[in-house]
Amino acid sequence: MSKEILKVVNIEKYYGSKNNITKAINNISFKVEQGEFVGVMGASGSGKTTLLNCISTIDKVTSGYIYIGDQELTKLNSKKIAAFRREELGFIFQDFNLLDTLTAYENIALALAILKRDHKEIHKRIIDISEKLNISEVLNKFPYEMSGGQKQRVAAARAIITNPSLILADEPTGALDSKSAKVLLDSMESLNSSMNATIMMVTHDAFAASYAKRILFIKDGKIFNEIIRGKDSRKEFFNRIIEVVTLLGGDQRDVF
Template structure:
């Protein structure tokens, strides 16, 4: 299976030599095409810094990150912007939808920036909207939608240009339990039916149980790794809770 993400011995330091903080300390792992990987860890563990480095929001101090065999740690300026625009999709906790655009226009924006033909834009937006079951909100503005609908529109925007890797940062953090379940089922469906490659940071064990593999981060290092295998989601959830207990510290920061 093709390797989409390859993280090699990355480190991220903050501060000065007299007061140095290692947010990430020699982390290495890979993600294959079509995988749904979750990342968990206590507050301050380095999981958000890891996501920021992979998403090109932040830069590593040392090491390499390859996405589709492209070393993103060597990219700068317009090259980096183009790579981010073409290869990555983002799902944020706070949706980041533009209030003055309809759902259709928010989703289409990624394609418009890539100068896709208008006729193709409409077809692609309608296709991803059908997959995420949001066809009925395409002409609505964000203020007219529920939190769950906004997040599925944001997910459609992340998916519509067929990125190599989708990065989700606490995607259910602002949703109620019903909306969270609907979004996670949609992401699971996209992963299985569209072969979408997803990496999701979450503090929530229920959310993490929808992934196929979980990386647990502690003190800037990979502490443990779980594969779902043939487990039911409930069985996988229970195994996740066991590792969270082993992580120690304030469990409420992870659960």
């Protein structure tokens, strides 16, 4: 039986004052099981980024509950949230968020050093993950010496190196050209299958979304639709994604 990694129960997120309230998230519930690769799509302003921010503990829900494993995030104080984020969550951001003064090796190692892991263990893990993500040749380079695709794969290595319960990717291909985006998505797909990494990716890009096994479509703060890849090829799944995007209204390049 699959282990439940993420459980979102009736969450709502309101912004504004009494007379001018915006419902960014309107009663959303869903689950993510261990080893799933879930995509989240929606128009700008649909609530998808707010949803990711609430799950990542960057933002707090107005009501409802979020569980990662058996931990209810809505009850954690700020100190426990910081520790939880370090130990249980991995992040891949659109703009890489690497430290310019550290090499790729040091950027990846930092996540483990904060957790006070042994030097030999850190080295072994970095060598292993760098081979999986094909970044061995850039480990001694600084971010300014790397391509965008290499930087994002270093960021992916940093996200997975601590063996987090959940990896949250926010528009990970947004700053990449199409070739680099494909290499990154192939790498994320590999992490998902070979390491059973659980990934939740917010994206506006149907091509990126086609790498996921399940897509949640968000509209006006609610789940509008959900599709599961099943035995579809990636091309077939891509076509189904486009169909839902069209249902949401307009051309996907304009809407997403």
